[in-house]
Amino acid sequence: MENLKQYIEDNKQRFLDELFELIRIPSISSLSEHKQDMYKAAELWKKYLLDAGADEARIYDTEGHPILYAEKIIDPKKPTVLVYGHMDVMPVDPIDLWESEPFEPEIRDGKIYARGADDDKGQAFMHTKAFEFMVKTNQLPVNVKFMIEGEEEIGSPNLTKWCAEYKDMLEADIILVSDTGMIAQDVPSITTGLRGLTYLQIEVTGPNRDLHSGLFGGAVANPLNVLADIIAKMTDEDNRVTIPGFYDDVLEASDEERKKLNQAPFSKEAYKKAIDVEELDGEKGYTTIERTGIRPSFDLCGMWGGYTGEGAKTVLPSKAYAKLSSRLVPNQDHEKIGKMIKDHIEKIAPKSVKVEVTPLHGGQAYVCPIEIPAYKAAEKAFEEAFGKMPVPVRSGGSIPIISTFDKVLGTKSILMGFGLESDAIHSPNENYPLFNFYKGIETIPLFYKHFAEMK
Amino acid sequence: MENLKQYIEDNKQRFLDELFELIRIPSISSLSEHKQDMYKAAELWKKYLLDAGADEARIYDTEGHPILYAEKIIDPKKPTVLVYGHMDVMPVDPIDLWESEPFEPEIRDGKIYARGADDDKGQAFMHTKAFEFMVKTNQLPVNVKFMIEGEEEIGSPNLTKWCAEYKDMLEADIILVSDTGMIAQDVPSITTGLRGLTYLQIEVTGPNRDLHSGLFGGAVANPLNVLADIIAKMTDEDNRVTIPGFYDDVLEASDEERKKLNQAPFSKEAYKKAIDVEELDGEKGYTTIERTGIRPSFDLCGMWGGYTGEGAKTVLPSKAYAKLSSRLVPNQDHEKIGKMIKDHIEKIAPKSVKVEVTPLHGGQAYVCPIEIPAYKAAEKAFEEAFGKMPVPVRSGGSIPIISTFDKVLGTKSILMGFGLESDAIHSPNENYPLFNFYKGIETIPLFYKHFAEMK
Known part of the structure; x- marks a missing residue:
C-alpha cells in the first residue's frame, strides 16, 4: 500500500491523542455505576469512525450496554x-498497585500505561486508524463494517441476540479481531484457538450470623473452612479436576499435534522469571504450552469471608464466598460443565451448611481453520510488516463471542492480536507498547490488500 | 446489703445514660484511627470512678492503648x-447487617443494642455502679482496685508488662471479672475454665502480579487454590487437626469429668435453631459441650484474595490471605502450638508459591479452682440474687490475660459473667438485656458481702 508508513508517521501524535480521549472514559462494564460512561465511549468512537470515513454509524441500545455499528460500503459486490x-x-482493583492513574494514560519507557491501553481500546482503535488511512488515501479495497460492543468483559450477554436480529446487516466474508496477543515484538503470531469458559459464584452459609469463635468454635461448621475443603476436594495431587465426567468431552490431542504445539518458541525460565515464581504447576503429564492451550483449567478468581481487616479479630463467620472459573477446550460445552460443577458442589457440601452455586458467565471454545484465504492474508500481512512469518498459537484466553459469531452469523474470525504477555491486561499497570500500537496500524491495511487479492 | 434494690431502682435511668455516653465513643482497639477514642473512653470512665467514690484514678500510657487504674482503700488490713x-x-463490620447504628445505643425489646453493650462496656460498667452503691450507702466491706484496659480485643499486648511493673500497686486477694456469659436469665452460671488461643495470618504469594486467568490458568499455581488446599489438609474427615503433635499436650478429661460436664442444661435442638443450622459439626467422638469446653478448635476467621466485587471478573490473583485461629485447652501452650502450625504450613506449602505465616495473637487457657473462698462467695451472691445456685461451666472463649494474671500477679480470677449467648458479641447487633445489666449491679455487691465474711 502506498504511503502507509508516511501516513502513520505524519499522524502519530493525533492517533495517540484520540486514543487517550477514549481511555479517559472509565467504561467498566461490570460496575453498574459506569453505565453512562459506556454511552460516552460509544459516542466518541462513533465520531472517530465518521471522521475516518464511515458512511454511517449508529449506537444500538440493548438490555445492557450499547453496541456501536458503522459501515462503509464501496461496492456491494466486493468482499466485506x-x-x-x-x-x-x-x-481497576487492586487500585493501590497502579503506578499511575488507570484512566489517565501516561507514557513511560515507550509504553502507554492505562486500563484499556491494550484490552481492547488500544487494539480496536488501531482498526479505526487503519481504516482512516485506507479511506483518506483512496486505497480501501473492500467493504468494511465495525461492531464495537460494551460487554465483552462480562461475557457479552446481549450480543448474541443482537447479532441474530441484525444478521443481514452484519453479513461479511470474515470477522477481523484484535483482542489477543503475539509471542514477542519480533515473533508475530496468530491465535488459532481460544478456550471456552464457565464462571460460577459459590455462597456458603453456616450459622445465621457471625458467631464468637471461642464460644462456638469447634462445635459449629465454619463456612470458610467448609468452602476451602470443597475447593480442595475438586482437584487431586496431579492437579486434575476430580469431578466425574469433567474430561469426558475433551478432545485429546494426538502425539503429532502436541509435538507441533511444543515447537512454538517458549522459554520456561523466562516465563517463570517474568511472573517471579520458582516453580510452575499444573496438570501432570502436560507442558506449560499444553496446559494453557489444550487443557481446561480450574481457578479461584476470588474468595472472601469473615474478617479481612487489620489485626486479629476472632470470628466464626456466617458466610463464605468464592468465584470459580474453569477455562474449557474445544468440544467441552460450557453449560454442561457449569451444571456439572454446580451439581457436584451441591452433592459434596456437608449438611452443616447451605450452599448456593450461581453460574455468572460462560462461552464456548473456538478453533480457527488455517486453510482459509483470510488466514493466509493475515499471514502475509504479518510477514510483510514484521519481516517474518507469524506462528499459529492456541491461546489459553477466552473470547466467548467468537464461537457465537461462527454459530449465529456463520462467519469465521481471524484473531490478529498485537498484545504482549507483559501488557498486564486485567491487572494493575496495564500497558501497550507504542511500537505495537503503530505496527498494528501498519499491519492491518496489508491484511485488507492481501485479502482483496485472494478473494 | 441494705437498700440495694431501691438504690438501683432510684438510679436506673442515670446508670443507663452514663453507660450510653461510654458506648458512643467508638473505642475499636484493632483500628489505629481510633487511638484517640481510647483516651476519650479512659477519661470518661475515670470521671465515673471518681464520682462513684474512688480515692484516686489515673490513666497510664503504654506502647499501645492506655490503661485506667483507680482504687479505694478503706483499710490496708482488709482484703482487696x-x-x-x-x-x-x-x-463493627459487616456494618450493613446492623439494624441500628453500632455506636448509637438503642433500646429495643428490653435490650440495649450497640457495639460494647455487653462486651465489655456494659458488663464492666456494672462494677462501677455496684461500687458506687457500696460507697454511697457506706457498705463497702473491702478495699477495691479497678484496672480497665484498652487492648483486650487485640490480645492485651501491653498489659503483662504493665502488671509486672505495677505488681505492688495491683496486689489483691482476688480478681473479679465480668466478661463472660451465663447459661440463661434463669440459669446463672460461673465460668470455671477458658480456652487459650493462637491466631495467625497466612499470606500466600503466587505470581508477582494478578494474571489473566485465561492466558495463565492451568499452568501457574493459583494462590487461592493453594491456600484452600493447605487449610483443607490440616483437618481430616473426623474434624481432627492433622498437624503432628497438635493434641499431644491436651489433658484428656476422665469419663467422670465428661459425664459431669454433659449434665449442664443443654438443648441441641434449641442451639441449632438459635443459629439456624440443620446439623452441628465438630470433632468426632465428642459432644457439643465438650467440643467447645475441653477440645481445641481450628477456624478460619477470615480469608480473602482475588476479585470480590460484583459480577464475573476473571483473574488469577497474585495473593491470597487467611486469618486462622485455634482455641486451645489447658496444658496446650499457645506459643508452641502457634509455632507448630506455622512450621507445618511452611512445610506442606508447594514450591510454586511463597508462604508467610505471622502469629498475631495468643494466650493460655485458664482453669479456676472451685474450692477457694472467692468462688464460694460468687456462688452465694448468685444464689441470693437469682434464687438458685449457679452452674460451673467451661467456656469455649478466651480471655488470654486471665492466665497471665495468675502467672504475673499470683492472683486468681473469678469470672462472674452476666452475658447471654444471644447477646451477639463480636457480631452485628450486639445487645445486652436491661434485666442482665441491672441484675448484675445487684449481684456484685452481694459478692463483696460474702467475700468479706469468708476471708
Whole structure:
C-alpha cells in the first residue's frame, strides 16, 4: 500500500491523542455505576469512525450496554470485512498497585500505561486508524463494517441476540479481531484457538450470623473452612479436576499435534522469571504450552469471608464466598460443565451448611481453520510488516463471542492480536507498547490488500 | 446489703445514660484511627470512678492503648478485690447487617443494642455502679482496685508488662471479672475454665502480579487454590487437626469429668435453631459441650484474595490471605502450638508459591479452682440474687490475660459473667438485656458481702 508508513508517521501524535480521549472514559462494564460512561465511549468512537470515513454509524441500545455499528460500503459486490472490538474494560482493583492513574494514560519507557491501553481500546482503535488511512488515501479495497460492543468483559450477554436480529446487516466474508496477543515484538503470531469458559459464584452459609469463635468454635461448621475443603476436594495431587465426567468431552490431542504445539518458541525460565515464581504447576503429564492451550483449567478468581481487616479479630463467620472459573477446550460445552460443577458442589457440601452455586458467565471454545484465504492474508500481512512469518498459537484466553459469531452469523474470525504477555491486561499497570500500537496500524491495511487479492 | 434494690431502682435511668455516653465513643482497639477514642473512653470512665467514690484514678500510657487504674482503700488490713474489665470493643463490620447504628445505643425489646453493650462496656460498667452503691450507702466491706484496659480485643499486648511493673500497686486477694456469659436469665452460671488461643495470618504469594486467568490458568499455581488446599489438609474427615503433635499436650478429661460436664442444661435442638443450622459439626467422638469446653478448635476467621466485587471478573490473583485461629485447652501452650502450625504450613506449602505465616495473637487457657473462698462467695451472691445456685461451666472463649494474671500477679480470677449467648458479641447487633445489666449491679455487691465474711 502506498504511503502507509508516511501516513502513520505524519499522524502519530493525533492517533495517540484520540486514543487517550477514549481511555479517559472509565467504561467498566461490570460496575453498574459506569453505565453512562459506556454511552460516552460509544459516542466518541462513533465520531472517530465518521471522521475516518464511515458512511454511517449508529449506537444500538440493548438490555445492557450499547453496541456501536458503522459501515462503509464501496461496492456491494466486493468482499466485506467485519471488524469486531470492545469498548468496555475491566475493573481497576487492586487500585493501590497502579503506578499511575488507570484512566489517565501516561507514557513511560515507550509504553502507554492505562486500563484499556491494550484490552481492547488500544487494539480496536488501531482498526479505526487503519481504516482512516485506507479511506483518506483512496486505497480501501473492500467493504468494511465495525461492531464495537460494551460487554465483552462480562461475557457479552446481549450480543448474541443482537447479532441474530441484525444478521443481514452484519453479513461479511470474515470477522477481523484484535483482542489477543503475539509471542514477542519480533515473533508475530496468530491465535488459532481460544478456550471456552464457565464462571460460577459459590455462597456458603453456616450459622445465621457471625458467631464468637471461642464460644462456638469447634462445635459449629465454619463456612470458610467448609468452602476451602470443597475447593480442595475438586482437584487431586496431579492437579486434575476430580469431578466425574469433567474430561469426558475433551478432545485429546494426538502425539503429532502436541509435538507441533511444543515447537512454538517458549522459554520456561523466562516465563517463570517474568511472573517471579520458582516453580510452575499444573496438570501432570502436560507442558506449560499444553496446559494453557489444550487443557481446561480450574481457578479461584476470588474468595472472601469473615474478617479481612487489620489485626486479629476472632470470628466464626456466617458466610463464605468464592468465584470459580474453569477455562474449557474445544468440544467441552460450557453449560454442561457449569451444571456439572454446580451439581457436584451441591452433592459434596456437608449438611452443616447451605450452599448456593450461581453460574455468572460462560462461552464456548473456538478453533480457527488455517486453510482459509483470510488466514493466509493475515499471514502475509504479518510477514510483510514484521519481516517474518507469524506462528499459529492456541491461546489459553477466552473470547466467548467468537464461537457465537461462527454459530449465529456463520462467519469465521481471524484473531490478529498485537498484545504482549507483559501488557498486564486485567491487572494493575496495564500497558501497550507504542511500537505495537503503530505496527498494528501498519499491519492491518496489508491484511485488507492481501485479502482483496485472494478473494 | 441494705437498700440495694431501691438504690438501683432510684438510679436506673442515670446508670443507663452514663453507660450510653461510654458506648458512643467508638473505642475499636484493632483500628489505629481510633487511638484517640481510647483516651476519650479512659477519661470518661475515670470521671465515673471518681464520682462513684474512688480515692484516686489515673490513666497510664503504654506502647499501645492506655490503661485506667483507680482504687479505694478503706483499710490496708482488709482484703482487696481487683476488678478487671476492658473499654475497647471489636470492629463493627459487616456494618450493613446492623439494624441500628453500632455506636448509637438503642433500646429495643428490653435490650440495649450497640457495639460494647455487653462486651465489655456494659458488663464492666456494672462494677462501677455496684461500687458506687457500696460507697454511697457506706457498705463497702473491702478495699477495691479497678484496672480497665484498652487492648483486650487485640490480645492485651501491653498489659503483662504493665502488671509486672505495677505488681505492688495491683496486689489483691482476688480478681473479679465480668466478661463472660451465663447459661440463661434463669440459669446463672460461673465460668470455671477458658480456652487459650493462637491466631495467625497466612499470606500466600503466587505470581508477582494478578494474571489473566485465561492466558495463565492451568499452568501457574493459583494462590487461592493453594491456600484452600493447605487449610483443607490440616483437618481430616473426623474434624481432627492433622498437624503432628497438635493434641499431644491436651489433658484428656476422665469419663467422670465428661459425664459431669454433659449434665449442664443443654438443648441441641434449641442451639441449632438459635443459629439456624440443620446439623452441628465438630470433632468426632465428642459432644457439643465438650467440643467447645475441653477440645481445641481450628477456624478460619477470615480469608480473602482475588476479585470480590460484583459480577464475573476473571483473574488469577497474585495473593491470597487467611486469618486462622485455634482455641486451645489447658496444658496446650499457645506459643508452641502457634509455632507448630506455622512450621507445618511452611512445610506442606508447594514450591510454586511463597508462604508467610505471622502469629498475631495468643494466650493460655485458664482453669479456676472451685474450692477457694472467692468462688464460694460468687456462688452465694448468685444464689441470693437469682434464687438458685449457679452452674460451673467451661467456656469455649478466651480471655488470654486471665492466665497471665495468675502467672504475673499470683492472683486468681473469678469470672462472674452476666452475658447471654444471644447477646451477639463480636457480631452485628450486639445487645445486652436491661434485666442482665441491672441484675448484675445487684449481684456484685452481694459478692463483696460474702467475700468479706469468708476471708
